[in-house]
Amino acid sequence: MLTRNAIPQPHSEYLQHAGLFRGLALSVLDEVAQLARQRSSQNDAFFFHQGDPATTLYVLIQGRVRIVQVTPEGQQVILRIISPGEMFGGIAALGEASYPASAQALEASVALAWDGETVARLMEEYPRIALNALRLLAGRYQEMQDRYRELATERVERRVARALLRLLRQTGRKVENGVLIDFPLSREDLAELTGTTLYTVSRILSGWEKAGLIETGRQRVLIRIPHKLVVIAEDLPPG
Amino acid sequence: MLTRNAIPQPHSEYLQHAGLFRGLALSVLDEVAQLARQRSSQNDAFFFHQGDPATTLYVLIQGRVRIVQVTPEGQQVILRIISPGEMFGGIAALGEASYPASAQALEASVALAWDGETVARLMEEYPRIALNALRLLAGRYQEMQDRYRELATERVERRVARALLRLLRQTGRKVENGVLIDFPLSREDLAELTGTTLYTVSRILSGWEKAGLIETGRQRVLIRIPHKLVVIAEDLPPG
DNA sequence: CCCTCTCTTTGCGCTGGCACAAAGACGGCG
DNA sequence: CGCCGTCTTTGTGCCAGCGCAAAGAGAGGG
Structure with missing residues (x-):
């Protein structure tokens, strides 16, 4: 389910919104875009698997990708969800190594891809890229x-x-009666994000729904009263 | 309990063993060392506290430092233990922000320190430093x-x-009948490292000690049979 | 050498949340 | 429109590990 094409359209304007390439001149962005390959991935397909040799760095331009680690026993842990504009697979830029986790598309997704050597060369030529990467990585850390x-x-x-x-x-979309998490998100996904089980998540969401705090459906969560969630998340007096 | 001095001795040879400055010419290391301040910290004293404005990057040259986050309720979580040669407080290099955690000396410790602007300037002038930082941070991530x-x-x-x-x-020292963790490490420290309570850690260590696997004392752990620990850590058949 | 302070051990009761089971509810597809 | 697969809900039993309490055991200082 993975396709590779040369890119026909100029992605350079898009790239200036990607954190990794922020602050670069348009001419440089053009050069960077020229070196990219485009990869698409259907629902549930993988850009790469945990353990694969880390050859490629990606910047997501459409869709949603989850970075997931699997234990030997088969349990999954979601380390991060990638939205458009974010990079993933960045370890590739550092040579050696293999991917410490898998990258799986949650929707039909499109990413630009560069191989590690290219990125290393670009970083050398345009140190700004390395500094951007440093800042992004620091934030994630x-x-x-x-x-x-x-x-x-x-x-x-x-x-x-x-x-x-x-x-x-990260991905909220304002709608009529609240803010919608804008991609399919199951109870199990939430469980793997928070280190618990889908059963427990289901009970918790049910409780919040009864309290009118949220509104849910199949793989769908809408937050009606974000403030009340904050009260639960932090330890605020319920004022 | 914190002292600041100009540095009398050349630390430049030392710096070449620090990951952050690996691969730099000796002349550059001299320059870098010239810009450093030396900070010492007694037992339990802090190099910086969580929430302080992040002004300074450190490279530890002696002792042991723990990076710790405290919850509003006062529980502590140890995020990392820093050994000589490692940097900490690296967020300073990225401007803005405040330290997301505290750095506390576990023993009498000495570090070299640079303010954020200096580091940023050095990274610009010697991109190798930025790349080193990137690689180190990637490993920690x-x-x-x-x-x-x-x-x-x-x-x-x-x-x-x-x-x-x-x-x-990271810090094991080979001794007669095993490998010794080479700094004071209490049950509570281990609990805060692993997300449990000192009671549970105590019980576990007692069990291992009875099995002849380790040998413990007050703030002291000696591993007699590392291989057996590996068997517990991974899910190996006890072969 | 004793006193004190901190670290460690151990007993015991309690419970948050896991695990399994089974039924319900969507939603897409033929 | 009805079937099937997937996602979700809810009931129930259970236990790993927490939390408290209280008693040892070093280590260091006076």
Whole structure:
């Protein structure tokens, strides 16, 4: 389900919105775009699997991708959800190594791809790219630290609330009666994001729905009163 | 308990062993060392606190430092233990922001320190530094991902085993009858590293000690049979 | 050498959330 | 329109690990 084409259209304007290439001159973006390949991935198909040799860095331009680790026993843990404009598979830029996790499309998705050597060369020529990467990676590291602390110290309900709020910030779409998480998100996905089971997530969401806090459907979550979620997520007095 | 001095001795040879400055010419290392300040920190003193404005990047040259996050409720989570040669407080290099965690000396420790602007300037002038930082950060990110998955999916005993093995690799010192974790490490420290309680850690270590696997004392852990720990940490058939 | 402070051990009761089971509800496809 | 596969809900039993309490055991200082 994976296709590779040379790119016909100029993606250079698009690239200036991608964090990795922020601040580069348009001429440079053109050069960068020229070197890219385009890869598409159907629903549930993988851009790469955990353990594959890390050869390629991607920037998502359409769709949604989840970065997931699988344990030897087959349990899955979602490390991150990638939205358009974000890079993934960045380890490729550092030579050697293999991917520490898999990248799976949650919807039909399109990404631009560069092989590791190309990225390394670009970084050398345009240090701004390396600095951008550093800043992006630092942000993700920090988020990961926070999630780690959460997992270590907070109860499930609060973790789920935080996960939803993160997704809301990252991919929320304002609609009539609230903010919609704008891609298919099952109870199981939420469980794998927060380190719990789909059963527990289901119970929690049911509770919130009864309280009028959210509105759910099959692989669909709409947050009606974000503020109340924040109250659950942080330890605020319910004012 | 924090002191600042200009540095009298040349630290430049030392710096070439620090990951951040690997591959730089000695002349450059001299320049870098010239720009450094030296900071010492007694037992339990902090290099910086979570929430402080991130102004300074450190490279530890002696002692041991733990990077720790505190929850609003006062629980602590140890994110990492820094050994000589490693950098910490690296967010400073990226301007803005405040430290997402605190850095506390576990022993009398000495570090070299640069302010953020200096580091940014150095990175611009010597892109190799930025690339080194990128590679180091990528490694830490990956380790954090792994620990996150562990915390989400593995039982406590296995997590403790893995934590010990990591420390063993990072700071183990071969001694007569095994490998010693070479800095004061209490049950509580191990609990905060693995997301559990000191009680549970104590019980687990007691069990292992009875089995002859390790040898412990007050803030002291000696691993007698590393291989058996690996068997517990991974899911190997006990062969 | 004793006193004190901190670290460690161990017993015990409790519970959050896991695991399994089974029934219900969508939604897409033929 | 009805079937089937997937996702979701809900009931129930259970246990790993938490939390408290209280008693040892070092280590260091006076």
